[in-house]
Amino acid sequence: MDRSFLDWPFFEDRHRELAAGLEAWASANLPVDHGDVDAACRGLVQALGAGGWLKHSGGEALDIRSLCLIRETLARHDGLADFAFAMQGLGMGAVTLFGTPGQRQWLDRTRAGEAISAFALTEPGSGSDVARTATTAVRDGGDWVLNGEKTYISNGGIADLYVIFARTGEAPGAKGLSAFLLPADTPGLEVVGRIEVMAPHPLAHLRLTNLRLPETALIGTAGGGFRVAMTVLDHFRPTVGAAALGFARRALDEALARVRERQLFGAPMAELQMVQGHIAEMALKVDAAALLVYRAAWAKDQGAPRITREAAMAKLYATEAAQEVIDQALQLFGGDGVRVGMAVESLYREIRALRIYEGASDVQRLVIARSVLGGD
Missing domain, CATH: 1.20.140.10 (Butyryl-CoA Dehydrogenase, subunit A, domain 3)
Known part of the structure; x- marks a missing residue:
């Protein structure tokens, strides 16, 4: 492969070292068998964590050049490996950027490949138009009660935790949304069905029914979800x-x-x-x-x-x-x-x-x- 682009002034020596190290790792470990997509994704997350590559997916800060170099390299070797890495970053991006110290403890597990994360934004009636989000979160005492559906959720069904967006109603449209950290074992979360697509990835349709989350699950501020x-x-x-x-x-x-x-x-x-x-x-x-x-x-x-x-x-x-x-x-x-x-x-x-x-x-x-x- 032509690697001359690594000499461009966009990069520092640490980026070139990262690219070389990941290239060697990917050449030795990829591609993997995609026969069982769920098992493949779990294995890839564990392997990427063990290899130290997921430490770039979140933490104190995000280096976007490193993220791009990793995704480019993994995609060239195995599209499912790129997917597995990307979702650890995207899934926990809200926690990396806005999370409380308690929420950020999850990053130790996702960066180590011990927990799988997901980003749950899309709904049956709202994809690109986030302002049409219909899932609701209503205060009840010290809790939030969530009801609604999410679809085309990457890692849906295999994730250990989700960042989920719901309407809390502080204002109309996009200004009335909030983000929450949702462990997958929370009562009221149902995987309605898996979604098969042309390039197999774990995708699912989720339903939330009177799902309760504590106040500590709120990421950022109420109404700040958009x-x-x-x-x-x-x-x-x-x-x-x-x-x-x-x-x-x-x-x-x-x-x-x-x-x-x-x-x-x-x-x-x-x-x-x-x-x-x-x-x-x-x-x-x-x-x-x-x-x-x-x-x-x-x-x-x-x-x-x-x-x-x-x-x-x-x-x-x-x-x-x-x-x-x-x-x-x-x-x-x-x-x-x-x-x-x-x-x-x-x-x-x-x-x-x-x-x-x-x-x-x-x-x-x-x-x-x-x-x-x-x-x-």
Whole structure:
């Protein structure tokens, strides 16, 4: 793989050391068997914790460049490994950024790979429009009583704890939401069903029925849940672009090997000008995506209070470009590209969801346009 991007000024020596160490670990441990997805995810979380990689997923602070490098590397080796790592960070992002000392004790377990976390925001009637959240949390004495449903929850059914968002009613719309830390064994939490998707991951539909949480479960302030959610997504959205970048790099590497060894009309495919044109376009998209992803990560690490525009650009471009790069790689493989078990076939299924979760592509376009029009 081309590793020259690590010499870019976005990175410090510690990032280059991190990338080299994780590359060696991933080469020795990935991919894993995906036959039992739940067991694979549990095993991956434990292995990532034992390897020390989950210490980057939360704690006193988040280094976004490190998160991006880890997600890019893991995605290039095994999409499920990237998923397992990402959810430990996203799932506990609210606790890392807003949690009380008591809540932050959970970080010791998630960083060690001893507990699996989840981020429960999406509902049957609200995905990108968080202001339409219908799950409610009502005060009752010293407790909060939650009722509602969540869907497409990553790690749903295998998580040990969830960060869950509910309407507490301090104001209409997005200003009346709050975030809570919910242990999975809390009475009233039901896994209604598992959701099967084209690239198998543990996803579930959850129901909360008269579920009681103590006051200490509130993350941040009552009514501050929208800020919590958006701050977490602001930190982690560039990492979605990084995962897409990892998929794209793998697709480019697979395509390069294919066209160098495959004979067509008496010569390697790589000697055909049309093939060279496709390779050039793929390489261009990979580098452009990397520049946007690591610009956003660098800006956040330098102390930018918000990187909403940069994160949206990184997530939008990297995921859309990766889809195109992977599609072109599959085309260069011909019939072999759609065979189950081929790397490009797996990448083709893995990439599609990244253009939807943590803000669909059209939502990112709206974010960018409003930023540009508003002069932010």
